[in-house]
Amino acid sequence: MSAGIDLENVCCDFGTFRAVDNANVSIKPGEFFSFLGPSGCGKTTILRMVSGFIEPTEGAIRIGGKDVKGTRPNQRPTALIFQNLALFPLMPIWENISFGLEVRGIDKATRRKKADDLLKLVDLPGAADKMVSQLSGGQKQRVAIARALAVEPSVMLLDEPLSALDLKLRQHMRAELRAIQKRTGVTFIYITHDQGEALAMSDRVGVMSQGRIQQIAAPRDIYDNPVNGFVASFVGENNIFEGDVGPVSAGMAGLTGPHGAFRARIAPEAQGKALKLYVRPEHTVLSRSAAAENSVEMEVTEVAFEGAFISVHGVAAGGKRLSAEVKNDGVTSVPGVGEKVFASFDAARALLLPDANVRG
Amino acid sequence: MQDLIRRYGTGLTAVFCLLVAFWIIVLVILPNFAMFEQSFRPYLPVVEIGGPKDFYSLANYGKIFDNGFATTILGIPVTMPIHIKTFLDTVFYSALVTFLTLIFAYPLAYFLAKVAHPKSIPTLLLLLFIPMWVSEALRAFAWYIILTFNGPLNALLNALGIIDQGIRWQNGVFTSYDAIVIVLTYCYVLFMLFPIYTAITSLDTNQIEAAEDLGSPWWRTHWRVVIPHAKPGIASGCVMVFMLSAGSLLVPTVVGSTKANWFPQTIYTWFNDALDWNTGAAYSMIFLLVCIVFVILAMRVFKVKLSDIAK
Numbered sequence: 210m211s212a213g214i215d216l217e218n219v220c221c222d223f224g225t226f227r228a229v230d231n232a233n234v235s236i237k238p239g240e241f242f243s244f245l246g247p248s249g250c251g252k253t254t255i256l257r258m259v260s261g262f263i264e265p266t267e268g269a270i271r272i273g274g275k276d277v278k279g280t281r282p283n284q285r286p287t288a289l290i291f292q293n294l295a296l297f298p299l300m301p302i303w304e305n306i307s308f309g310l311e312v313r314g315i316d317k318a319t320r321r322k323k324a325d326d327l328l329k330l331v332d333l334p335g336a337a338d339k340m341v342s343q344l345s346g347g348q349k350q351r352v353a354i355a356r357a358l359a360v361e362p363s364v365m366l367l368d369e370p371l372s373a374l375d376l377k378l379r380q381h382m383r384a385e386l387r388a389i390q391k392r393t394g395v396t397f398i399y400i401t402h403d404q405g406e407a408l409a410m411s412d413r414v415g416v417m418s419q420g421r422i423q424q425i426a427a428p429r430d431i432y433d434n435p436v437n438g439f440v441a442s443f444v445g446e447n448n449i450f451e452g453d454v455g456p457v458s459a460g461m462a463g464l465t466g467p468h469g470a471f472r473a474r475i476a477p478e479a480q481g482k483a484l485k486l487y488v489r490p491e492h493t494v495l496s497r498s499a500a501a502e503n504s505v506e507m508e509v510t511e512v513a514f515e516g517a518f519i520s521v522h523g524v525a526a527g528g529k530r531l532s533a534e535v536k537n538d539g540v541t542s543v544p545g546v547g548e549k550v551f552a553s554f555d556a557a558r559a560l561l562l563p564d565a566n567v568r569g
Numbered sequence: 570m571q572d573l574i575r576r577y578g579t580g581l582t583a584v585f586c587l588l589v590a591f592w593i594i595v596l597v598i599l600p601n602f603a604m605f606e607q608s609f610r611p612y613l614p615v616v617e618i619g620g621p622k623d624f625y626s627l628a629n630y631g632k633i634f635d636n637g638f639a640t641t642i643l644g645i646p647v648t649m650p651i652h653i654k655t656f657l658d659t660v661f662y663s664a665l666v667t668f669l670t671l672i673f674a675y676p677l678a679y680f681l682a683k684v685a686h687p688k689s690i691p692t693l694l695l696l697l698f699i700p701m702w703v704s705e706a707l708r709a710f711a712w713y714i715i716l717t718f719n720g721p722l723n724a725l726l727n728a729l730g731i732i733d734q735g736i737r738w739q740n741g742v743f744t745s746y747d748a749i750v751i752v753l754t755y756c757y758v759l760f761m762l763f764p765i766y767t768a769i770t771s772l773d774t775n776q777i778e779a780a781e782d783l784g785s786p787w788w789r790t791h792w793r794v795v796i797p798h799a800k801p802g803i804a805s806g807c808v809m810v811f812m813l814s815a816g817s818l819l820v821p822t823v824v825g826s827t828k829a830n831w832f833p834q835t836i837y838t839w840f841n842d843a844l845d846w847n848t849g850a851a852y853s854m855i856f857l858l859v860c861i862v863f864v865i866l867a868m869r870v871f872k873v874k875l876s877d878i879a880k
Contacts, residue, residue: 260782261782262778262782281781282778282781282782283781283782283783283784283786284784288782289778289779289782291775291778291779292775293773293775295773295775295776295778295779296776296779297776297780297793297794299797299798300793308780308783308793309783309784309785312783312784312785312786312789313784356783357783359783360783360784
């Protein structure tokens with residue numbers, strides 16, 4: 210039983226501060242949807258509006274097609290997993306998990322059985338009678354998920370639940386969360402500032418900045434076709450070139466600036482705005498001689514070995530910092546520090562993008 | 570100790586320790602012990618102290634069972650010693666005061682800790698504190714005036730049309746202890762409020778929200794999440810209010826009716842009117858002991874540990 214969620218022109222003001230500005234998004238039933246953005250971008254506010262702790266100043270929120278205006282969190286078919294999990298420390302684990310059932314007046318034996326079943330689902334059998342303080346971070350995480358699943362919500366809301374875990378556990382829990390979501394078919398709305406997390410787990414990602422949703426797309430699209438400079442920078446590294454945009458033909462345009470003339474893709478909606486050229490370091494190729502187009506000479510200042518790839522940083526004319534990633538495949542040659550090389554890129558891999566979509 | 574010496578030097582540490590020792594030994598243990606010792610000796614003229622009549626016995630303690638009078642408990646006629654009756658009344662009405670302060674203080678503490686805007690807290694706390702700056706005697710007299718037959722409370726109720734003739738509050742409407750219960754509740758409500766307020770402040774608001782998110786109505790959230798967390802605060806508030814109420818001499822003396830006797834008044838009478846310090850000491854010891862037992866039993870019933878209260 211999962212439900213879709215629609216946000217229609219949702220705004221939320223705290224005093225004079227607009228935390229969420231005109232959010233429009235339609236989340237499908239059973240979808241794993243992430244809101245990604247830096248802290249203070251309004252993503253948690255959206256989550257709290259969906260769960261019912263905050264009422265939107267304007268606009269409508271629909272869960273399963275029903276407008277939820279005026280209904281309290283305890284009347285909504287949502288279950289929220291808090292950033293600090295908010296487990297009840299004075300109840301044993303099984304009572305924590307079955308609290309939502311206790312509220313619904315279900316008898317003790319049934320509750321206990323349901324708690325045991327859920328503990329199996331989250332791979333934590335035998336913890337039923339322990340206290341919260343006896344569990345590790347990852348185990349508490351699982352209990353929080355079980356507690357939320359116990360009320361059989363149509364929508365699960367997760368507020369950066371993995372942020373307190375160490376890297377290894379975080380990666381493990383990502384896969385686990387994804388698996389639980391697939392198994393239960395519940396709609397997940399996931400809040401995070403970690404682009405890796407959002408891209409790896411989600412069906413779709415909404416990138417937010419300063420209260421506005423910048424782009425909603427599949428992770429791949431977010432990364433490969435960001436709609437603006439903010440999205441491009443938030444989900445990955447970029448080499449950025451400024452300049453004046455030339456005429457557009459067949460979705461491509463030229464950009465002429467202090468570092469030379471370039472050619473790159475341009476989206477129809479970006480035309481006519483002030484644009485910059487963005488290209489990812491992994492699409493930037495280093496060579497001893499200049500390429501036919503989109504080539505900049507730079508002096509290598511740092512070579513950082515990252516394992517699967519080698520990150521090469523350099524400075525071009527005018528102090529412009531550039532970086533490239535060289536695959537550690539044993540074939541591609543890696544320049545040394547102080548060497549002069551040409552950084553070039555394929556025009557189809559570069560994008561002309563406006564700055565972030567901010568109010569004003 | 571090592572830590573104290575390292576931090577403050579030997580001299581200051583010695584001063585600290587001596588002051589604490591002075592306080593505990595000279596001001597607490599010795600007087601209590603002296604009273605304990607006196608309570609077993611008879612009340613004698615000065616010349617006979619240390620004489621053949623001066624020996625230890627439980628006679629002073631036995632006096633509490635003297636002077637039986639006929640009364641009824643729940644309709645059953647019994648003969649009960651007058652001081653035992655006073656004693657039971659004191660414990661019962663102190664427990665009632667404790668319960669009433671809890672009823673008033675808990676919602677207020679929750680409001681202050683979790684609902685009120687943080688900016689308004691200092692003002693609200695100040696407003697709560699201001700009456701405390703006035704001496705307890707003055708507050709008791711203020712209530713004496715409020716509750717008097719031609720006083721403002723009756724005037725107000727009359728003006729509102731709630732009553733058509735004055736109520737003799739000090740004689741009591743429900744019991745002869747009404748006025749004492751009202752004024753003690755007023756005087757000690759803050760002793761209940763602050764421990765509970767402190768306890769609720771330390772509760773993570775997310776837990777309240779989590780309970781609500783899981784579908785819990787407000788009363789269940791309080792019953793299952795807030796009250797269990799605040800239990801140590803509630804317990805220490807209850808112990809404080811109970812002991813203060815049971816030990817109050819001033820309030821019952823000022824506002825009590827002629828039919829309402831409070832046990833500290835009985836003790837006071839032994840000390841001050843009868844000048845029989847030995848029996849007064851014995852009564853004090855009984856009172857102290859039984860109140861402690863009562864508190865311990867109450868803590869057992871509500872599953873509160875002593876270490877919770879000390880927090």
